[in-house]
Amino acid sequence: MNYEFLKNEDPDVYRTIAGEQKREAEGLELIPSENYVSPAVQEALGSIFTNKYAEGFPGKRYYGGQRFTDEVESLAIERAKELFHCDHANVQPLSGAPANWGVFAAWLEPGDTVLGMDLSHGGHLTHGAPVTFAAKIFNFVRYKMKDVETGEIDYDELRELALKHKPKIILAGFSAYPREYDYAKFAEIANEVGAVAMADMAHIAGLIVAGVAKNPFDYGFHVMTTTTHKTLRGPRGGMILSRGEVSSPLKAPAKTIENLPTLIDRAVFPGMQGGPHMHQIAATAVCLAEAATPEFRSYARQILVNAKTLADALMAGGAKLVTNGTDNHLMLVDCMRSWGLDGKVVEELLDSVGITLNKNAVPDDVNPPFRPSGIRLGTPACTTRGMKEVEMEKIAELILQTVKIAEGAPREALKERSGELKKVHSDVKALCARFPIPSM
Numbered sequence: 001m002n003y004e005f006l007k008n009e010d011p012d013v014y015r016t017i018a019g020e021q022k023r024e025a026e027g028l029e030l031i032p033s034e035n036y037v038s039p040a041v042q043e044a045l046g047s048i049f050t051n052k053y054a055e056g057f058p059g060k061r062y063y064g065g066q067r068f069t070d071e072v073e074s075l076a077i078e079r080a081k082e083l084f085h086c087d088h089a090n091v092q093p094l095s096g097a098p099a100n101w102g103v104f105a106a107w108l109e110p111g112d113t114v115l116g117m118d119l120s121h122g123g124h125l126t127h128g129a130p131v132t133f134a135a136k137i138f139n140f141v142r143y144k145m146k147d148v149e150t151g152e153i154d155y156d157e158l159r160e161l162a163l164k165h166k167p168k169i170i171l172a173g174f175s176a177y178p179r180e181y182d183y184a185k186f187a188e189i190a191n192e193v194g195a196v197a198m199a200d201m202a203h204i205a206g207l208i209v210a211g212v213a214k215n216p217f218d219y220g221f222h223v224m225t226t227t228t229h230k231t232l233r234g235p236r237g238g239m240i241l242s243r244g245e246v247s248s249p250l251k252a253p254a255k256t257i258e259n260l261p262t263l264i265d266r267a268v269f270p271g272m273q274g275g276p277h278m279h280q281i282a283a284t285a286v287c288l289a290e291a292a293t294p295e296f297r298s299y300a301r302q303i304l305v306n307a308k309t310l311a312d313a314l315m316a317g318g319a320k321l322v323t324n325g326t327d328n329h330l331m332l333v334d335c336m337r338s339w340g341l342d343g344k345v346v347e348e349l350l351d352s353v354g355i356t357l358n359k360n361a362v363p364d365d366v367n368p369p370f371r372p373s374g375i376r377l378g379t380p381a382c383t384t385r386g387m388k389e390v391e392m393e394k395i396a397e398l399i400l401q402t403v404k405i406a407e408g409a410p411r412e413a414l415k416e417r418s419g420e421l422k423k424v425h426s427d428v429k430a431l432c433a434r435f436p437i438p439s440m
């Protein structure tokens with residue numbers, strides 16, 4: 001994009017975009033929830049569909065002029081259903097958090113219980129962190145890993161909690177868990193207690209559609225939420241996918257599992273949202289078509305190969321990883337155990353050399369959330385740039401070098417070592433220069 005109008009009309013905003021463009025191009029992006037969209041996705045997102053109000057659903061709108069909005073939303077819906085092996089897709093949630101709210105609003109009454117993954121064991125904020133509004137309305141109970149060395153979930157505890165608390169939803173999903181779930185066990189327990197089995201696959205949707213991670217729908221799950229902007233590599237957005245057909249979205253149906261698609265549509269609109277973001281939905285349709293290609297499948301495979309290579313190289317260099325490795329696109333380093341440094345210090349240190357990742361709690365972290373013990377990193381973004389195993393080994397080396405510079409040195413002493421940090425930073429820039437970002 002060349003931004004010729006913006007440059008003239010609003011140089012202040014243009015400067016921020018140009019700055020961000022340079023930052024993304026010159027830096028190594030290791031935040032596992034980030035990615036780079038294709039030029040086609042970016043064009044659709046920047047399209048004139050942003051001008052249009054389209055409250056309602058295809059064929060059932062509250063405003064006129066819907067020929068093309070209906071067409072584009074139907075494209076997104078059909079593509080999503082085919083890719084995720086389900087019968088119904090609501091592509092209107094504005095992002096991942098509203099998608100989860102959509103399911104809560106469709107199925108729960110205030111005071112109902114949700115059984116979700118413990119946050120320090122990898123669960124997401126929207127799964128009932130005490131600071132969320134959802135936590136004021138619903139009752140969240142947590143399950144954990146049985147063994148942090150292997151990462152296996154404690155399914156016995158999960159079942160006991162389910163029998164004891166009678167949750168209306170059992171929620172499988174994570175933003176910081178490097179292993180696969182046993183979805184069949186989740187679904188079995190949900191069925192035993194009459195709960196909806198809900199999967200929040202925000203992080204790994206791209207891996208699922210590429211067939212390199214399991215699809216919860218293949219193991220009896222009732223509903224799945226996801227973002228569209230993480231491994232799926234689309235615009236920022238969310239979707240709710242489910243089994244079964246919409247009956248009549250105009251009448252309030254009974255709360256049965258068969259009625260979930262109808263309940264979900266009504267919860268999203270008019271329950272929670274107003275007009276859908278049609279430009280975002282158009283871009284979602286584009287990313288879903290891209291995700292159905294053989295190129296995308298090799299991309300997803302490479303994400304995993306890269307993550308394993310990076311994890312192995314970090315561990316070979318002395319880093320201690322939560323669950324001792326990874327089966328997906330992300331990993332957690334316990335920085336306290338590895339280097340005696342907390343996650344915030346390591347995040348800032350790596351930021352100073354152009355390596356972006358985030359501090360993160362480790363299971364049952366004794367450190368506070370703003371200064372947790374670990375960092376979380378992943379490979380979706382750098383794999384989109386075309387980086388492979390050799391580059392992953394280089395990245396591990398750059399991370400370990402940077403940490404070594406700080407290890408044992410008091411903060412004040414880091415200034416004296418700024419020369420060494422500058423050298424690493426120029427190596428980072430040189431690596432990035434060889435792998436341009438697709439939409440620039």
Ligand SMILES: *Cc1c(COP(=O)(O)O)cnc(C)c1O
Binds near residue numbers: 173200201203
């Ligand atoms: C990222 C994420 C979300 C929230 O998505 P937003 O688009 O940031 O609202 C929800 N659930 C999980 C598991 C996530 O990883």
